[in-house]
Amino acid sequence: MRMRFILSETWTSLKRNVPMLLSVMLVTFISFLFIGASVLTQAQVTKAKGGWYDQVEVVVWLCPDGTSRSANCASGTSPTNAEVTALQKTIRNDLADVVENITYVSKEDYYKNTFLERYPDGEYQGSTMTADDMQASLWLKLKNPEKYQVVAEVLSGQDGVEEVSDQRQIFEPVFAVLNRATMVTAVLAAVMVLVAIMLTGTTIRMSAASRSKETEIMRLVGASNWTIRLPFILEGVLASLVGSVLSCVMLSAIVRVFVTGWLADTVTWIPYVDQWTVLVISPFLVAGAVLLSAIASLVSLHRYLKA
Structure with missing residues (x-):
């Protein structure tokens, strides 16, 4: 009631x-x-x-053939296979506690698997691009993504390295x-x-x-x-x-x-x-x-x- x-x-x-x-x-x-x-x-x-966010990688762009703004690329040529191997060895030795995995991406692989996916006709800014116009790179998977700065400090001064970029910065x-x-x-x-x-x-x-x-x-x-x-x-x-x-x-x-x-x-x-x-x-x-x-x-x- x-x-x-x-x-x-x-x-x-x-x-x-x-x-x-x-x-x-x-x-x-x-x-x-x-x-x-x-x-x-x-x-x-x-x-x-x-x-x-934690899966993105650090990209080590190797010097291209031709001119570059980086002092590490004064020779005007891209690194040889031996130089790339030596760079990978440096990463494994000096950054063993930071880098989990290294993947080498050649000019041809980048052109076929990345560039053509973004630009199927092969044209960029009015020019037809080929694999020779691409840059080879090393893609580093870090154990701790917050350690990007450590990688940049070690590799930025290495010969053959034009730039070290962190995908997270994008x-x-x-x-x-x-x-x-x-x-x-x-x-x-x-x-x-x-x-x-x-x-x-x-x-x-x-x-x-x-x-x-x-x-x-x-x-x-x-x-x-x-x-x-x-x-x-x-x-x-x-x-x-x-x-x-x-x-x-x-x-x-x-x-x-x-x-x-x-x-x-x-x-x-x-x-x-x-x-x-x-x-x-x-x-x-x-x-x-x-x-x-x-x-x-x-x-x-x-x-x-x-x-």
Whole structure:
């Protein structure tokens, strides 16, 4: 009987405060949409790094035939087989604790397996390229990718080495942008959550004030504090629950349309967050919204419904 009464009072309160409750739903929706976007962005950075970041290699570009900007290539010719073998031996001896594997890629192999895949017609900047225009290279798989600088220091001064490049350097700016985007969305989310808490508290306080006579009568007939307060708390909780669930639905739609549906088809070499990621974070978003709403309602009711 008491639960039926509480639910009846909650329904009555909901019908009386539809505009304000819609505002709470909207603010909660936007707030937790930002929070979810922030979490998904950081999850994307983590997943991308975990998928291939540690698998990228250090490329040791050997001197080409002809002119080069490197002082190590003053001879104007590419290293001989003996010189390449000597360089590999140096790597194995001096970088044994850093380098896990060495792969030699000849001009012909690079032209056939890499260049022609990117430029099937063999043309680059208006010129037709051949294998002789390519550079031979050594591809180093590191035991610890963070040790790139050690490799660069040892090999940059070696004869026959034009440049030492780390593939990760290509993607660091992308990760930096994503990390900044995470920070921005997190700050916006924090501001919106604060607004949601204030709006929820104000809405519940107004609802309680508008029914002060009814609550006073309930107190006089012996109703407990929780019997009086629970309908108002449920009012705020239900509004926040709907708003947070809608934010999860929107996050799922965004991931489906723009991530797995568009980005995954456009840029295929990066692993992306998916619906499973949204499913994992959704309960936390909903629980957080409900908890914050309940706390805001309790605090706001304390002023008007003192024991």
